[in-house]
Structures are given as structure tokens and as C-alpha cells.
Amino acid sequence: MPYLNIQTNLAVSEEARHLLLKRSSKLTAELLGKPExxxxxxxxxxxxxxxxxxxxxxxxxxxxxxxxxxxxTKILSKGLCQLVEDELGIPGERIYVKFASAQGAMWGWKGDTFG
Structure with missing residues (x-):
């Protein structure tokens, strides 16, 4: 149910892409306390x-x-900004993070919703 979208103006190699996707999935799940x-x-x-x-x-x-x-959100922002800085070299002052919370009925999965 958590969805993280990362946009950047940098070109990202295939190897770096795989690593960033893997690390961001694991980190975000851990920070949210949700299963990956x-x-x-x-x-x-x-x-x-x-x-x-x-x-x-x-x-x-x-x-x-x-x-x-x-x-x-503060701990999420810190962790996600650090991840992007570590993986892509973009300094934290050039990263924005938007957080959005949804109710279960507003999130669909497998032809149903979570609410």
C-alpha cells in the first residue's frame, strides 16, 4: 500500500536504478513499520x-x-533525503519530499479497497 515516487533530473544507470529501487523499498517499509x-x-x-x-x-x-x-514525517524525510544523497549525490537542500495519507477506502488493491 505505500507508494514512493522518486523524480530526478539526473540520468541514472541501470545498476544505480536497481540499487536505488531496492534500498528505497526496504528503507521506506522499515521506517513505516509496514511489510516490504x-x-x-x-x-x-x-x-x-x-x-x-x-x-x-x-x-x-x-x-x-x-x-x-x-x-x-520528520524521520521519513531524514531517511529518504539521506538515501537520495547517498545513492545519487543530490544534497538534501535540493530535495523536496511530499507526504500524503489516504484512508483505506481510497486505496484499491486486487479489485477491492483497504477500507
Missing amino acids: SYMMVALKPDVPMSFAGTEDPVAYLELHALGLAADK
């Missing part, structure tokens, strides 16, 4: 993006999860 078997991650590299008036390396992340508590 529900975790979905998308990576969109080479997206035309600018931030603060420059096209220097930048990333935008969106994390959607059922019942995401506001008191978890």
Missing part, C-alpha cells in the same frame, strides 16, 4: 526539472501511505 511486500517504488530519472533557478541535480519524492501519521 506491500511497498511500491517508482523511479523517474532524467526529468526536466529546475529548483532555485538552476538545473543542478535535484529530486522530488512523493510518499503515499494509508494512515500516514504526521509524527513520522
Whole structure:
């Protein structure tokens, strides 16, 4: 049920892509306290993006999860920004993270919903 979308203006090699997808799936599931078997991650590299008036390396992340508590967002932001900095070399001050919480009835899976 958690979905992490990572967009960056950087080109990402196939090897780096596989590693980032694997590590972000595991980390996000751990930070949320959810089984990784529900975790979905998308990576969109080479997206035309600018931030603060420059096209220097930048990333935008969106994390959607059922019942995401506001008191978890700081630790999630810290962990996800550190992951992107470690894996892609993008400094934290050039990363935005958007959090979105959904009710179970607003999230579908296997032809049904979680609510």
C-alpha cells in the first residue's frame, strides 16, 4: 500500500536504478513499520526539472501511505533525503519530499479497497 515516487533530473544507470529501487523499498517499509511486500517504488530519472533557478541535480519524492501519521514525517524525510544523497549525490537542500495519507477506502488493491 505505500507508494514512493522518486523524480530526478539526473540520468541514472541501470545498476544505480536497481540499487536505488531496492534500498528505497526496504528503507521506506522499515521506517513505516509496514511489510516490504506491500511497498511500491517508482523511479523517474532524467526529468526536466529546475529548483532555485538552476538545473543542478535535484529530486522530488512523493510518499503515499494509508494512515500516514504526521509524527513520522520528520524521520521519513531524514531517511529518504539521506538515501537520495547517498545513492545519487543530490544534497538534501535540493530535495523536496511530499507526504500524503489516504484512508483505506481510497486505496484499491486486487479489485477491492483497504477500507
